[in-house]
Amino acid sequence: MTFIDLRSDTVTQPTLEMRKAMANSIVGDDVYEDDPTVNELEKMAADMVGKEAALFVPSGTMGNQIAIMTHTKFGDEIIVNAKSHIVKYEVGAAARLSGVSYSIVDNPDCRIHGNNVHEKVRGVDIHYPETGLLCLENALTDGTVVSLELMKEAYEAAKEHNIPVHTDGARIFNAAVSLGVDVKELTQYTDSVMFCLSKGLCSPVGSLLCGSKDFINKARKNRKILGGGMRQAGVLAACGLISLNTMAKRLKEDHDNAKYFAAELVKFPFIKLDMETVQINMVFFKIEKDGFDSSDFAEYLLNNNIKISANPSNEFRFVTNNDVKREQIDIVLNTMNKYFS
Numbered sequence: 001m002t003f004i005d006l007r008s009d010t011v012t013q014p015t016l017e018m019r020k021a022m023a024n025s026i027v028g029d030d031v032y033e034d035d036p037t038v039n040e041l042e043k044m045a046a047d048m049v050g051k052e053a054a055l056f057v058p059s060g061t062m063g064n065q066i067a068i069m070t071h072t073k074f075g076d077e078i079i080v081n082a083k084s085h086i087v088k089y090e091v092g093a094a095a096r097l098s099g100v101s102y103s104i105v106d107n108p109d110c111r112i113h114g115n116n117v118h119e120k121v122r123g124v125d126i127h128y129p130e131t132g133l134l135c136l137e138n139a140l141t142d143g144t145v146v147s148l149e150l151m152k153e154a155y156e157a158a159k160e161h162n163i164p165v166h167t168d169g170a171r172i173f174n175a176a177v178s179l180g181v182d183v184k185e186l187t188q189y190t191d192s193v194m195f196c197l198s199k200g201l202c203s204p205v206g207s208l209l210c211g212s213k214d215f216i217n218k219a220r221k222n223r224k225i226l227g228g229g230m231r232q233a234g235v236l237a238a239c240g241l242i243s244l245n246t247m248a249k250r251l252k253e254d255h256d257n258a259k260y261f262a263a264e265l266v267k268f269p270f271i272k273l274d275m276e277t278v279q280i281n282m283v284f285f286k287i288e289k290d291g292f293d294s295s296d297f298a299e300y301l302l303n304n305n306i307k308i309s310a311n312p313s314n315e316f317r318f319v320t321n322n323d324v325k326r327e328q329i330d331i332v333l334n335t336m337n338k339y340f341s
C-alpha cells in the first residue's frame, strides 16, 4: 500500500538512485575516520556551507546537541528562541546533556533581533551564569524564512560580546532557495550550522554539523560521548552525497508545489490560510467550519490512503516533498472536495 503522506518531509523515501548507491558504496570504519564515503560527504558539506570541516551525525537533534555541548561549558546560559526546535522539540536535552539553562527570546515575529541579543547577554555579576551561545534557526519550524539582514544583525550582536553562534539549519537549503541566495550567504552569519539530509533531501538517515576544524575535532569527541560514533556509515553517507548533489537542486519544485497547494486550498471558503506564510515546502492552515471534526476528517483521508496529522484545534500542516508532487496534490484536493460536499 502506498500512501500520500502530508505529515512531514521526514517521511520521504530514499530514491532508487540512493538504494543503488547504498549497495555499491565503499565503506570503512568511521570511528577510525577511514570511511571514504563519509569523508567525502563531510568534505562536500563543509565546502557547500563555507566551513572548514563537518561531522556526519545520526540526527538533527544530535547535531544541535553536540553543537551546544561543544560551544558551551557546564552551567552556561544559551540564548534561544521560544518557538525553536531546540526549545520545543528536543526533550530539554541541552539542560540534561550540557547542563545549560535557556534564556528565551519570545517575540511576536518568532525571530531573534540584534537588540534581543544585547538585552540577553549577561554582564559580570555574582548572581549570573555566563552566556555561552546564541542559537539561531532558519528556516523556522513555522515554515517561514529568516532574512539575511536579520541573521547578520543577530550574528553581529553576538560577536560584539564574543559569543559563538550556532544555527539550527535543519532546512537551511530550503531557506536559501526561498531567499534566492547561495546557502553560504546564510552560513556566513554563524560559527556552526546543522542541516538535515533526512528531510526534503530524501536521505533515510543523517544530518551534518559544520564549523571550524577545531570545533569539529571537539564535536567528534562529543558525538562519541552521546553514542553517535557510527562504523560503516558510508552506506548512509552514499545517500547523503545524492542529497547534496541532486536533491538540494530540486527544492524549488517543492516550494512551487506548496504555493500551488495553498492557492487551491484557499478556494475552500472555510479554509483560513495566509499565502504570505507559504515560503518553503509547508502549508499551514485552519479549517473554520461548523461541525467540522478533525479526527473524522483525518480518518476519511486515511481511508483514501492519505496521511495527515489530526489536530483538535483544526490547524493543519501539509508538507510537499519528492513524494508529494502535483499529481498527489490533485488527488488530495479531489478527496477533500468529496469529503466536504
Ligand SMILES: *Cc1c(COP(=O)(O)O)cnc(C)c1O
Residues within 6 Å of the ligand: 058, 059, 060, 061, 062, 064, 085, 086, 137, 139, 140, 141, 168, 170, 171, 196, 198, 207
Ligand atoms: C527536524 C528538525 C530538527 C531535528 O532533526 P531530527 O533529525 O528529527 O532529530 C531540528 N531542528 C529543526 C528546525 C527541525 O525541523
